[in-house]
Amino acid sequence: MSSDRLIYLPLGGAGEIGMNAYVYGYGPQGKERLVLVDLGVTFPDMDTTPGVDLIMPDITWLKERADRLEGIFITHGHEDHIGAIAHLYAHLNVPVYARAFTANLARRKMEEAGHDPANVHTVQAWPETTKLGPFAIGVAPMSHSIPESGALVIDSPAGRVVHTGDFKLDANPLVGEPFDPEMWAEIAKDGIQALVCDSTNVFSQHPGRSESELPEEITKLFSEAKGLVAATTFASNVARVKTLAEAGVKAGRSVVLLGRAMRRMIEAAVETGVLVDFPKVISPEDAANVPRDNLMLITTGSQGERRAATAQLARGKYRGLELKEGDLFLFSSKTIPGNEKGVIRIINQFSEMGVDVVDDSSGLYHVSGHANGPDLEEVHKLLKPKILIPMHGEHRHLRQHARLGEEKGIASAVVVNGMMMDLTGDAPKVTEWIETGRTYLDGTVKYGAMDGIVRDRIRMALNGHVLVTVILDEEDEPLGEPWCDLKGLPETGTSKAALVEVLEEDLNQFLMRAGAKTLRDDDKLEQELRRIARQSAFSEIGKKPEVTVVVSRMR
Secondary structure (H helix, E strand, O other), X not given: OOOOEEEEEEEEOEEEOOOOEEEEEEEOOOOOEEEEEOOOOEOOOOOOOOOOOEEEEOOHHHHOOHHHEEEEEOOOOOHHHHOOHHHHHHHXXXXXXXXXXXXXXXXXXXXXXXOOHHHEEEOOEXXXXXXXXXXXXXXXXOEOOOOOOEEEEEEEOOEEEEEOOOOEOOOOOOOOOOOOHHHHHHHHOOOEEEEEEEOOEOOOOOOOOOXXXXXXXXXXXXXXXXXXXXXXXXXXXXXXXXXXXXXXXHOOOEEEEEOHHHHHHHHHHHHOOOOOOOOOEOOHHHHOOOOHHXXXXXXXXXXXXXXXXXXXXXXXXXXOEEOOOOOEEEEOOOOOOOOHHHHHHHHHHHHHHOOEEEOHHHOOXXXXXXXXXXXXXXXXXHHOEEEEEEEOEEHHHHHHHHHHHHHOXXXXXXXXXXXXXXXXXXXXXXXXXXXXXXXXXXXXXXXXXXXXXXXXXXXXXXXXXXXXXXXXXXXXXXXXXXEEEEEOOOOEOOOOOEHHHHHHHHHHHHHHHOOHHHHHOHHHHHHHHHHHHHHHHHHHHOOOOEEEEEEEEOO
């Protein structure tokens, strides 16, 4: 009996939406040859990660086993699947594989980060496969809200695994390939050992809708609008961008693309041949010569991103263009949970300008890129997997999806980040727990979520900061009084005196009483000055600020 095993280990994306990174391995325990599927990011927020630019998976476990890693496969070009490739590539240094459109995006990222873009290899769609160690991996086309999304068909001596990536069932996605049940029946005919499956929309009870349902309603909306029309969607949703642009042209409007990401995605789609016959667009400069009721803007920033084109238009102008009373702004997108505040802020800013805002609440102007509950059940029925592992979802999504599988007699498991599963037998088994976490990109520096940097930043934001400076002479005696610099604190407290003067007085009183032993010991002196500053501030303002003490000695 073989001692080799097939393992699955999520390092990100299981128990959360975003930051996808999944490891598959085959071989003897502890010596498995490995493949990584996706390496994405999630985005920070001011409440929990102030100042952080990007959040990536902690790949320490994989770095320590990089000599066993055969390669990286990317399912599609969304940032939560591709965004960390260039940032973490130096630790892995293996070939990257993707279909043409996704590979185009990956090469751009690699080049910007100073890596050789030739390390990214373009693969063709199924039935072509790539041999990596004990694996043969093919990319089977799936419909999604970005071109050339693909499920991975991963063959090993332990059987066939299908890793869906993000997908929906769409017979007419307008751009990209439709869902092909005949292809999937052929893939499944000899048996599927495990289905590792998108869970994002598992709670939606109605079958998903097609991208082809939108053009008529969007065109009608734009045709009836009186002033300038603007619309935002995910830049990567090339089919939707094309639908918006075509609707604008049909409504007699000249189209302007606003935002670097929007132009980059359209360029990549045209270069790789996935987008043809895209309507002619004009530059923001030329738009100044077009009557407002003959103009349409397609903008980045559907999730409220502060620096994107939508937010800048809401604050005033962008590239010389501005919205005015009577104009129309369409959100042809769903607001991702967690982004509501930013989107609502923009909607209110537009409202104050007199701009009419239309969102996706009617269901007329947006369809999801993820399979709904009935669609997932259809996939289960079509593929008939021995094992079901839900992924790409919060814990509640994974649990509900596993429940659907169990109800149909499929051995299912809720697997979160760090759970290493053995998929070799008739049911999945937990074999090991791996410590996982997050890596922050902060400016040009990367550090771990547990390093304390962001925690200190949050504490300063919540409590303010006091800098205490003390100078001691050659005899270790105070040279003058201590002084304080305050940041993020009120000027006066309950005593009505200036807060800085209260703190300086209390600190000076301590120095006058301090013994020679304390004055000679920097650590002891800093500790006491910090304690007194925090106590004095608490008495005055009810908060204990963060305190930095600088002790200078004359030598």
